[in-house]
Amino acid sequence: MLFKSLLNSVQTWEQPLFDAFVTPTMSGETITNDNALTIGAVYACVNIKANAIAKLPLQVFKKTKSGRERENTHQVAYLLEKRPNPYMTPFVFKHTITVHRNLWGKAYIRMVMKGGNVSELVLLDPSKTIEAEDDKGDKWFIYRDKGKEEKFHHTEIIYLPYGPGGKSPIEVARETAGTMKAAQKFLGTFYKNGTTTRGIIKVLGQLNGEAKKKLRASWAEVNSGLDNAHSIAVLDSGMEWMDISMPLKDAEFIASQKFNIAEIARIFNVPLHMLNELDRSTFSNIEHQSMEFIQNTIQPELVAWEEEMNYKLFTTNEQKRFYVKFNLTSALRGDSQSRAQYYKEMLSSGVYNINEVRALEEMDAIEGGDKHRVDLNHISIDIADEYQLAKAGATSKGGENGEE
Structure with a gap:
């Protein structure tokens, strides 16, 4: 039902x-x-x-x-x-x-x-x-x-x-x-x-229906089709060809x-x-x-x-x-130069590791390539001052001569 x-x-x-x-x-x-x-x-x-x-x-x-x-x-x-x-x-x-x-x-x-x-x-x-x-x-x-x-x-x-x-x-x-x-x-x-x-064929006088059919068939047989393209047409006396754009x-x-x-x-x-x-x-x-x-x-x-x-x-x-x-x-991969720039940015910011990039490029993994790394310029703002002083050979607690 x-x-x-x-x-x-x-x-x-x-x-x-x-x-x-x-x-x-x-x-x-x-x-x-x-x-x-x-x-x-x-x-x-x-x-x-x-x-x-x-x-x-x-x-x-x-x-x-x-x-x-x-x-x-x-x-x-x-x-x-x-x-x-x-x-x-x-x-x-x-x-x-x-x-x-x-x-x-x-x-x-x-x-x-x-x-x-x-x-x-x-x-x-x-x-x-x-x-x-x-x-x-x-x-x-x-x-x-x-x-x-x-x-x-x-x-x-x-x-x-x-x-x-x-x-x-x-x-x-x-x-x-x-x-x-x-x-x-x-x-x-x-x-x-x-x-x-x-185009059309213009003739002198008037043709009956049967004559028109025969003329059309005769013309088509000789001049139609790719094999006859650009061939020279021959018109009988009194006939005139009128081209149609x-x-x-x-x-x-x-x-x-x-x-x-x-x-x-x-x-x-x-x-x-x-x-x-x-x-x-x-x-x-x-x-x-x-x-x-x-x-x-x-x-x-x-x-x-x-x-x-x-x-x-x-x-x-x-x-x-x-x-x-x-x-x-x-689908979103660009040309080699665009990809290289993209991978560089992803690696430096720690989003990808080296082996992940190699996998995207259909390459074998390498030893040590699974570690994520970041650019040394990318550090926490909380330790920015200490980091800059350390780079200059000093510490945040020492003076110019290392004195407190």
């Missing part, structure tokens, strides 16, 4: 979901979550964000009295850092989740339990997953594939929606993406029909293409220089924009991952001791 009412609510709920993606855009093109990736700018934005997140280590930490330390023995650490399931590496796992969130607005991760512990993390195809509530108000996820149906309680699924209400960037960018797809189709037809033979040369057409790319980048919150649009870019602002991309685009998504995983992957007691965290060190 419970699932009967559940399935009835699902049928009415899911219909608008499918209807939303079959309505053509103003350009006449239909944009769905699947075919959106055939648009270059959309593919690039999704891939850039997915790569940026997938390359970051997702690690498990244990809280200690002095702070925290890496936890490598917990089952969750193995799943996130070694193998989430038999078919995916951690990189592919994180990459696919990001693609799902950016195209469908949601990612669903099923936690396969064994002996009371999570043994696998399996991704559910968002195009085959729907959400519903039962009579008691509990949330369920229903997965339908190859005629089979599985139902999962919300406690079994790590749910990662994108933005307000799980609205994907594709839903927001449908009109822009439709315009770009129409332009893409236009370009394909343009090159198929020939790049230099766009091609929109590909129009500044307005080019500007509209650039605007569409910028609009897609804006919706996905990806800097334009990452899409090779460098019209207004300089070396300094590219570096600044890259940092902003990590801080304002990637980090908020990482926080959403961490909060949901910390709640779902650990028991209530474990949550007091363990948590997952993305390591952003590699």
